[in-house]
Amino acid sequence: MLLMRGAAKALQDVKQRGIVTRPLDNMGDYESALSSLGIGQPLASQVAPAVVQALGETGHTRERDILARVIG
Numbered sequence: 001m002l003l004m005r006g007a008a009k010a011l012q013d014v015k016q017r018g019i020v021t022r023p024l025d026n027m028g029d030y031e032s033a034l035s036s037l038g039i040g041q042p043l044a045s046q047v048a049p050a051v052v053q054a055l056g057e058t059g060h061t062r063e064r065d066i067l068a069r070v071i072g
Contacts (some may be wrong), residue, residue, distance in 0.1 A: 012060050013051050014033075018036075019033055019037060019051060020033045024070055026070065027070070027071055030048065030070060031044055031072075032072065034047060048067065048070075048071040051067060051072075052064050052067050052071070055067065
């Protein structure tokens, strides 16, 4: 529950800053969002797999599966 509240706050912050203004439906959208933060390749390609792994390890399988579909 705490992770979800933190995620909701993070999402609100990125929307307010104009980093992510719409759903990330594919890898291009995801890479564009990271690029707006100054995160380019090769680091960008390492971020999502690390987040997917962390979500799985902390029991957030639904969130893990959603992100895995976006980056897959």
